[in-house]
Amino acid sequence: xxxxxxxxxxxxxxxxxxxxxxxxxxxxxxxxxxxxxxxxxxxxxxxxxxxxxxxxxxxxxxxxxxxxxxxxxxxxxxxxxxxxxxxxxxxxxxxxxxxxxxxxxxxxxxxxxxxxxxxxxxxxxxxxxxxxxxxxxxxxxxxxxxxxxxxxxxxxxxxxxxxxxxxxxxxxxxxxxxxxxxxxxxxxxxxxxxxxxxxxxxxxxxxxxxxxxxxxxxxxxxxxxxxxxxxxxxxxxxxxxxxxxxxxxxxxxxxxxxxxxxxxxxxxxxxxxxxxxxxxxxxxxxxxx
Numbered sequence: 001x002x003x004x005x006x007x008x009x010x011x012x013x014x015x016x017x018x019x020x021x022x023x024x025x026x027x028x029x030x031x032x033x034x035x036x037x038x039x040x041x042x043x044x045x046x047x048x049x050x051x052x053x054x055x056x057x058x059x060x061x062x063x064x065x066x067x068x069x070x071x072x073x074x075x076x077x078x079x080x081x082x083x084x085x086x087x088x089x090x091x092x093x094x095x096x097x098x099x100x101x102x103x104x105x106x107x108x109x110x111x112x113x114x115x116x117x118x119x120x121x122x123x124x125x126x127x128x129x130x131x132x133x134x135x136x137x138x139x140x141x142x143x144x145x146x147x148x149x150x151x152x153x154x155x156x157x158x159x160x161x162x163x164x165x166x167x168x169x170x171x172x173x174x175x176x177x178x179x180x181x182x183x184x185x186x187x188x189x190x191x192x193x194x195x196x197x198x199x200x201x202x203x204x205x206x207x208x209x210x211x212x213x214x215x216x217x218x219x220x221x222x223x224x225x226x227x228x229x230x231x232x233x234x235x236x237x238x239x240x241x242x243x244x245x246x247x248x249x250x251x252x253x254x255x256x257x258x259x260x261x262x263x264x265x266x267x268x269x270x271x272x273x274x275x276x277x278x279x280x281x282x283x284x285x286x287x288x289x
Contacts, residue, residue, distance in 0.1 A: 007037070008024075015030075049133070053129065081136060082134045188214060
């Protein structure tokens with residue numbers, strides 16, 4: 001919301017960009033007023049900026065890479081997410097796999113969802129040169145320099161790999177010295193849409209270990225059979241001092257969050273990004289990941 005008169009506690013503005021704080025914007029869920037204030041609803045024109053689609057690439061039968069470009073570079077941490085809004089007001093959030101300073105675009109990984117209004121529109125209707133409104137970034141699932149030297153455990157399902165890709169790139173960019181263990185879970189091998197890229201990364205970086213995990217039929221020997229969270233904890237049963245990143249389906253988040261804590265990881269060192277879907281339509285949207 002926006003404060004028109006009076007002042008709000010700094011904690012209610014800590015996650016916002018400086019220009020929004022200056023204009024009086026604050027997070028209502030974080031605000032306990034210390035004095036009388038006059039507030040109003042936010043002006044969406046000030047919160048959103050226009051982004052142009054500059055590239056669309058199919059990475060797998062169901063996943064597409066979209067690259068968006070804004071007139072002014074967006075300040076963000078890889079792994080955070082942005083809200084994407086259509087002209088009719090429909091909004092969905094997507095995590096950022098790009099790296100500021102190296103990429104002059106915002107990279108999203110969009111999975112086609114059955115009956116998914118936004119995902120199908122982005123894949124089928126949005127063309128290179130078209131524009132969308134975006135807002136953000138938001139989210140606290142990202143790498144920081146204070147983590148350098150700590151072992152990193154990154155576990156994702158489906159396009160939960162998108163924010164993890166950004167986090168991995170950020171860690172490498174900051175010359176992370178500790179071991180980095182990556183686990184990507186999917187139902188079938190064709191859903192491992194960055195498998196070759198991650199294998200090449202493991203071959204060129206001595207401190208990176210990557211495992212692809214599927215729950216469907218057993219494919220080639222280079223893929224592990226089973227759930228990513230089970231395999232990750234079997235390989236790394238003691239997580240004291242580790243930084244843990246979990247992105248993807250809510251069931252994965254809930255299970256691994258608790259198990260990582262029981263394995264020794266501090267709650268403040270477990271970072272999550274849950275890809276939740278709400279069924280607001282007559283036909284149920286299907287996600288097999």
